[in-house]
Amino acid sequence: MATISKTLSEAKSTKDCSYDRIAELKAFDETKLGVKGLLDSGVTKIPRMFYHDKVKDNTETTPSDLKFNVPIIDLKDIDTNSYLRVETLDKIRKACKEWGFFQVVNHGIGVEVLEEMLCGIRRFHELDAEVRKTFYSRDLSKKVRYFSNGSLFKDPAANWRDTIAFFSSPHPPNPEEIPAVCRDIVVEYTEKIRALGLTMFELFSEALGLPTSYLNELDSVKGGFHLCHYYPSCPEPELTMGTSKHTDISFMTILLQDQIGGLEVLHENQWVDVHPVHGSLVINIGDLLQLLTNDMFVSVYHRVLSKDIGPRISVASFFKSPFPDNASMVVGPIKELLSEDNPPIYRDTTIEDVTAHYFKKGLDGNSSLLPFRLCSA
Numbered sequence: 368m369a370t371i372s373k374t375l376s377e378a379k380s381t382k383d384c385s386y387d388r389i390a391e392l393k394a395f396d397e398t399k400l401g402v403k404g405l406l407d408s409g410v411t412k413i414p415r416m417f418y419h420d421k422v423k424d425n426t427e428t429t430p431s432d433l434k435f436n437v438p439i440i441d442l443k444d445i446d447t448n449s450y451l452r453v454e455t456l457d458k459i460r461k462a463c464k465e466w467g468f469f470q471v472v473n474h475g476i477g478v479e480v481l482e483e484m485l486c487g488i489r490r491f492h493e494l495d496a497e498v499r500k501t502f503y504s505r506d507l508s509k510k511v512r513y514f515s516n517g518s519l520f521k522d523p524a525a526n527w528r529d530t531i532a533f534f535s536s537p538h539p540p541n542p543e544e545i546p547a548v549c550r551d552i553v554v555e556y557t558e559k560i561r562a563l564g565l566t567m568f569e570l571f572s573e574a575l576g577l578p579t580s581y582l583n584e585l586d587s588v589k590g591g592f593h594l595c596h597y598y599p600s601c602p603e604p605e606l607t608m609g610t611s612k613h614t615d616i617s618f619m620t621i622l623l624q625d626q627i628g629g630l631e632v633l634h635e636n637q638w639v640d641v642h643p644v645h646g647s648l649v650i651n652i653g654d655l656l657q658l659l660t661n662d663m664f665v666s667v668y669h670r671v672l673s674k675d676i677g678p679r680i681s682v683a684s685f686f687k688s689p690f691p692d693n694a695s696m697v698v699g700p701i702k703e704l705l706s707e708d709n710p711p712i713y714r715d716t717t718i719e720d721v722t723a724h725y726f727k728k729g730l731d732g733n734s735s736l737l738p739f740r741l742c743s744a
């Protein structure tokens with residue numbers, strides 16, 4: 368590892384003409400130990416592959432905090448109090464339309480489950496290096512997979528972040544495939560997040576004026592996986608990012624974050640902090656739900672800043688199409704939502720085409736829906 372980090376730092380300090388980015392990426396990937404491994408090897412300067420051109424863009428973070436707050440929606444008693452349910456549906460509709468992001472409290476998953484999930488993911492990422500590297504893989508068909516930067520060789524700059532991914536549905540891993548240090552909690556969390564996902568889709572359906580079960584009856588939303596991130600503290604956080612600006616390809620994402628902070632959402636051209644609220648979960652609309660709802664709900668850009676403190680742990684649970692099982696399924700704006708005043712903005716397409724475009728473009732900061740917009744819209 369010491370040799371590799373020397374190669375990495377040599378690559379960083381050499382002049383532009385001799386900088387071999389691919390060699391640096393390969394050397395990093397071959398360690399199979401991610402950013403955590405780099406930090407453990409004692410780096411005090413980040414390798415050049417992590418340099419981002421535009422860590423600071425022309426949108427501001429701080430002033431927006433004075434002006435905007437990501438909505439927090441309380442789900443308590445909405446099944447028993449019809450007045451509260453209507454009020455909550457109004458809040459959800461407004462949040463999905465104006466923000467594409469909100470936090471939920473009293474969502475039915477105990478705080479001890481959330482905390483144990485964060486601890487379990489941390490235990491995995493802090494396993495002995497020799498054990499951890501046995502899970503490292505870029506084989507997308509693996510149901511349990513540890514890696515650093517999903518599109519390492521495609522993205523313009525690497526992020527200061529490692530990840531372990533778990534398929535959750537429709538084909539979850541056998542429990543024995545899950546690392547023992549987080550096995551029980553990953554199984555439990557998967558079950559609980561799935562149930563919350565069904566509830567959220569019911570609420571979304573009602574908020575859209577559709578029958579309660581509408582979205583849950585679509586076969587296209589029955590797939591799922593978790594990306595469980597570990598953001599080590601960064602010696603030069605101003606030069607890199609934890610997660611680059613992007614939207615999610617999912618229908619919906621439920622995110623669990625610890626108390627470190629750093630997640631930001633783009634709202635009215637301002638980066639707004641998604642302040643960690645203990646016991647809450649962050650809900651965000653993905654590109655495919657924006658397409659289904661004909662922009663009534665929006666999928667918005669978000670990113671994670673690097674910090675000189677850490678590690679930060681987060682778990683993003685994506686509700687998506689069971690790919691590749693449903694790859695050829697046609698998706699387009701829901702017909703019941705369309706009218707003369709609300710004509711379709713997107714053409715019908717397939718899950719396969721949207722997904723292929725999303726991965727082809729990588730984390731370049733552009734919406735994956737652009738090629739599917741109708742010219743006249």
Ligand SMILES: O=C(O)CCC(=O)C(=O)O
Nearest residue numbers: 594596610630671681683
């Ligand atoms: O770690 C986070 O807070 C966000 C992660 C994220 O945006 C993603 O996995 O797509």
